[in-house]
Amino acid sequence: MKKLYLLLFFISFLGISDAYDLNAQELSSLRWLITQYQINSNWNMTATDCADINKGAGGSITCGIDQSGFQTITALLMVTSTWVDHGEPPVIDKLIFPNLQTFLLSAGQHKNASYSLLGLLDNTENVNLNRITVQYLSLASVPTFPSKLKLTTLVLTEVTMISDLNLNLIFKGVNSSLNFQRISFTSTFKMFLDISTMTKSTLSTMFEQNGMLNFTNSYFDTLSDITINDISNTHPIVFGSSTLYRIDIDNAMVVLGDLPKVRNFKAKNCAFSTSDFSVLPSLSDVIFDNISTPIENASGLFNVVITNSPVPIVPSESWFSNSFSLKLENTSSSGQLPDFKSFDSVSISIYGTQNIKTELYDSFCRFNLDITSTTLVGNVADCFYCYWSEMKSKLPSNTPNPPNDFKCNISLDSYKYVIPQIVNTEYGSSNLTFSTIQNYTLQIYWGLELSVYLIQSENIDGNNVLIKAFGKFNLKAPLAIKATNFGNSNCQITYNTTTQFNCIIPNQNSTNPILINLDDTITTINYYSSSTLLISGVHFKINNQDVEISANFGPNPYNVSAIISNFPCQQTLLNDSILSCRLPVGLVENVYYSLLVYANGYNQTIPVFIKPKEDCGSQSNCNGHGSCFDGKCRCNDGYSGYYCESQLSPGVVILPNNTIPSPTVIVKDGMNFTFNIIAIQEIDELSSVVRELKTNKWIHSTTGNETFSITTYSLQSTTPEVDQINATIEYSKNSRLINFAGQSTLYPENSLKLMVTINNWSYKDRLNRLRLLMESISSINNNDDGCSELDISVNNGTEVNFLRMTINDVSFYGRFLPYALSDDKPVLIQNQVVNQTKESILSGMTLTYCDRCVIDPDFSVLINTDVKSDCKEKFATWKIVTIVVVLSVVILAAGLGVFFVLKKKYKYRKEQKRIGNKLNKLS
Structure with a gap:
């Protein structure tokens, strides 16, 4: 175990030691630079790690750790004021610094003049080197520099060239900033530009001069900053770049082309090809000294300093931005200083030889002035005399002293x-x-x-x-x-x-x-x-979607809103007399509602009537078989259909059902229709079914006679979520005008009226809705003559208003009213086609959350006297057509009706006798 600890310690020690060693190739290149340029003793020739190589004096070295765990140089700044002879540098063909980004060499003295620093740095090993600065030394370049580096900045300052300086590749290889200052050449060496090697076009005749500098888009795609000072160049320097942002140039003839982005322009001892500075539309900062060309047509300037240069006419207001600083010294300018009264912040200094006149305007009291070299003409604003002791040394020398009786009338803003x-x-x-x-x-x-x-x-x-x-x-x-x-x-x-x-x-x-x-x-x-608050009028607009309320809201309406039937009305316009708002959905037409308006801390409630939209067919005459009442057709006796377009069939037999609320309507032998409530569903906001109750177990009771009867069905359900569901079917031989959900609806003779009541449904979520599913089925004996073939076509199943099921000239008609009762209040419902087959159609009537819900459809049989049938007396092809009313409705309800249309007068005695026999057997 002791040996293992020693081994781990030894490995750890070796790893730590390696991490602090500079990469061998970089160390060799660094020592070569110290030797070649005789860098002083602040740079240690024997150290191997960055911290010991440089002690913080004479520049700096910044290192990181490479992937192999060695130190690697990222920034190298070598500065020396004294030289130390380290001997002859070894023979090398390149300097290797693979992670070096910034290199600066200042004030070194080369040991061997045959080496080119720029050539040694320009190699594929130095992939990250992008900034080179060389200053205060003798320097040799190579014709190919820079061909391997991707430079963004090249700075040569106080450099003596001991070789030619080829600008072709420099212009091509420096991407952003080029700074040449005080460059000189020994012997016959020179700086040159061979335009014959340029591949880009649009060269003008002035570019033909050998050696001229051309800073244009033809040579520089991205150059933004350039400084050229004290270069031994006798040819013009051309600027015409769309990317240049700053120019600093000294001792040159400058040709100005289009320079749309230049903001800062500093020039000394120069002449310009033009005095028209409109070629510099973005220029804001100008510093000119000893410029021989006068300046005209400048604009938008923020800072202007011009010395020892001609400005023939004192700058006008159009030269400047809203805040600016102007300094003119020995510009031999003439004219008069403008008032500048519309400007925010101004500083004006005028010195030396001038011929400028000025008034001391009131506006000048706000400015920073030093205008002793101007001549006063005109008046002196009182403000200068109010602060005479502080101001007199900065005003024109001929400004008179304040009068003896002068009194300053000061005031505050x-x-x-x-x-x-x-x-x-x-x-x-x-x-x-x-x-x-x-x-x-x-x-x-x-x-x-x-x-x-x-x-x-x-x-x-x-x-x-x-x-x-x-x-x-x-x-x-x-x-x-x-x-x-x-x-x-x-x-x-x-x-x-x-x-x-x-x-x-x-x-x-x-x-x-x-x-x-x-x-x-x-x-x-x-x-x-x-x-x-006093409401003077209410006007409904755009198919009852918007309401315009006229009232005395006043010049400063405060906290104005409207509520109708406990629902907010979305505001669209408000002024001193009008409030316009979008009505809430769910309002039923032909019904009075309470409108509550709040304004300016007051409120007022008034009743409003939602006028129904008119939908009574062509010319609103209900086909001449009825009258338009409350926007809907009310048919004469003997007629029905949505637009009273069909006759009622007089010979329909209705066979009741003692098990479920699904009577059979018999037209003739072999032809009948039936409707049935098959389920009640609870659906969520995505119309997905979250609960379904099958409606197949009922008990019933019937009262009435052959003229009018009422059959009541009560659903027998063991589901604890439902309290009570009832279905009532009313039959009448006579037409009836019945009020439901605040609407008066005419039910024709021999029609069936169905009312479904759902009490205390236990919702899983109050945002869910109820949907009643009703199926309408047709039945006809099949023939081989093709007349009994069934075809169903649906116009639009999303907003069903009525339903027709047609066999040749007979129609089964079901009416779906767009409103129902929700907790005894009229509400809109949605009538949709849920499914359809060749023999049936499944309709869904959907209404929002309610504790007591009532839906009220009706059915009739119609005769269509205009049908032209190829089957003549035979049964025609089935057609189930759903006619959709897409007009927006404000009332929630549902209604159905069944009608049959017969083309001719059929004899029903045989059929009636057959049904009568069946009824006798049942009784």
């Missing part, structure tokens, strides 16, 4: 100041002295801010107006209230707290808004009052 709630005071005042010599003393006030969100006005006691104001009030401040409408009559305060005050305007009366002025010396507010 505001004498009232709002303080935050957290300050330990609510209201106060004090004398504030600005100058004891001039006796400038003013009284100021401070306090909490006054605010108002509602003012009510009511006539009381015959001829007085009571004002109630709600907001935030300062009880410590003197509050004055006046009624502007009544000649600034004072309102006498009768009640006052920090959130409400009441006051009375005596001997006045008004039902209109009153303009109230409130002033507590800190805050002044003018606010219109609101009178007692």
